[in-house]
Amino acid sequence: MSRTLHDVASGTLFGVALNYQGLLDQHLAAFQQAPYQQPPSKPVLFIKTPNTRNEHDGVVVFPQGERLQPGPALGVVIGQRASRVSLENAMAHVAGYVVVNEFNLPEDSYYRPAVKAKCRDGFCAFGPDWVARDQVTNPNQLSLRLFVNGELRQQNSTANWVRDIAQLIAEISEFMTLHPGDVLITGTPEGRVDVQPGDRVEVEISGVGRLANTVQAEAAR
Structure with a gap:
């Protein structure tokens, strides 16, 4: 029996900030200022809490008085427990891939992503299905495009990542065990x-799919 997306991606949703070179370059000047003095030397992580889970054709609620931004990203579904894995063995821990749209309110700090901006209900859509690892020849060479009402508004390539999938898994698993069903959201471009x-x-x-969601105004309180 084939496993559904909900079967294979039932774990924690880990986001990686600043993982596109163009986005990192835009913020290099700010990173030279106090209190940081330098760009991050390790992956900058955040968590999309369980209440953020959403699906293909799901509704994303637009919060009153706020701005809302979609975040196109490739999701990497972990298939085997990963703890202190080597770079060479990292991809063996991948089950497959899924399209992610990581919605959030605009952020002031990439070093300290705000829960209020990242973790609202329905703010992490993924689907409509997952693709097994072996069905994607090179996940580090995939085109990524965002459309709003059919108009192309954002595009990039996973070739422009700061860290590829193997590097992310190796560096993250140095200090934190990744479990089957966890999803690494590999970053949104500039x-x-x-x-x-x-x-x-x-x-x-x-090679992975097309995920669609509709934005709906928050009900009056």
Whole structure:
């Protein structure tokens, strides 16, 4: 029996910030200032809490008085327990891949991603299905595109990652065990756009799939 997306991606959702070179370059000047003095030397992680889980064709609620930005990303589904794995063996711990749209409110700090901005209900959509690792020849060479109401608004390639999948797994598993079902959200590129209630937002990743969600205004309180 084939395993569904919910079967294989039932664990913790780990996001990686600043994993596109263009985005990192945009912030290099700020990272030279106090209190940091230098860019991050390790992956900058955040967690999308269970309440953020959403799905293909799911509704994303636009919070009153805020700005909302989609975050197209490739999700890496962990298939084997990974603890202090080597770079050479890291990909053996991958089950497959999924399209992710990691919604959030605009952020002031990449070093300290705000829970309020990242972890609202329904702010992490993924699907519509997953693709097994062996069905993707090179996950480090995939095109990624964001459409709003059918118009292309953002595009990039996983070739522009700061750290590829093997590097992420090796570095993260140095200090934290990754478990089967966990999902690594490998980062959103520079050029995030604002969306509005009524917008249909789609993320397309070559060889993986196309994920669609609709933005809906928050109900009046």
